Amino acid sequence: MKKSKMLIATLVCAVMLMGVGYAWWTDSISLGGTVATGNMDVIWENYEPILPLVLTGAYIDADVDASEDAIEFTFSNLYPGGFANIDCVAKNESTIPVKLKEARISVDADAELAPYAEVAVLYHKVNKDGWPVLGSFGLTPFVPIADLADTLNGTALKGMILNPGERIVFGVPEGETSPYDLDGDGIGEDCFLFRVNTAAPNDTMETQVDFTLYLDWVQFNQE
């Protein structure tokens, strides 16, 4: 009986003390926020028929199908010494800077033509206001198409950072010239420049090289 009374008394005290606890003055401050992400989107600028723009040597046919993610083209009826180029621009439409991680390529080629179907690339960076970035101009030598990715990865293109709105223009900037005058008119050809080497023998007739070049971009702060 005594134990029961003690237990009841203890409970009453506990409840009273709780009441006292709630009666203390209180206040609070809060930090409310929204965490929203940006986006990452690198595109080919597409204003057909102005961009991408195709220029070819005599008697060479060209067909282009472009979207913001992919450009598909066909150059046909090439011959030794024949050439064609495609003028295209990659733009960073992201909200963050991006970095070119690497170039990759897949190739399906007739063996006879593979060593003689060559490409050279000329490029420079343009800032968001459209001005060429000084010192960004670069070019590759002519190499077989299968070697294009490795060649690009050996240039300043690999690791190049594009801030939002900046572009890589495949071509030469004002004040520079292309050393590749393939038609002898005194004006060098540029951009992504394809040719069939003049040493190509007769068994390269009616052959072709199909390829896809991948330009892989990552966010600027990724190692």
Next chain:
Amino acid sequence: MKKTRLLIATLVCAIMLMGVGYAWWTDTITLGGTVATGHMDVIFSQADLSGFDSIAGASASLSEDKKTITCAFTNLYPGAKGVLNSGIKNNSTIPVKLSNIDVTFTGDVAQLEEHLLVSLSPNSGFVTIEQFVNNVEDYIDYLAIDENVGGQIYFKMNEEAPNDSTEGKSIGLNITFDWQQFNR
């Protein structure tokens, strides 16, 4: 037991870190292309001899690949004449230009070579085959795509051919035209 737990913990951490690695944002743009070549093919479109009389013997044939005309002349006599009706067609996907002509004679070459004459006109301008070949680029040196040039080459045996060296002789010839792409 402790080792097993450590191993599991390590694997979990590794997988979590992999997850972090793949979580970086990425994007890819592609440039796909086909580079295809055309072809070059020039042929003789025909090779028919006509006009030689029944006494003179002459024939012309076109090889199966239409690349070579072979002519044979037998039983000719001074003043015998005929015409080779021929043509050259550019079946290429690009224009072509003439780079070389090669003529080879067979038979009694030494005796008849100087006396077998050719011309692009039936009544004048006859010259030796060698002289003709040297000047042929004045007549044809470029063929556009699909261009088909018909032509007649008149042959005759020189009326001044001497008896002692040209009687009972025969001569044949192969003419080969070498073509090259227009931009070479």
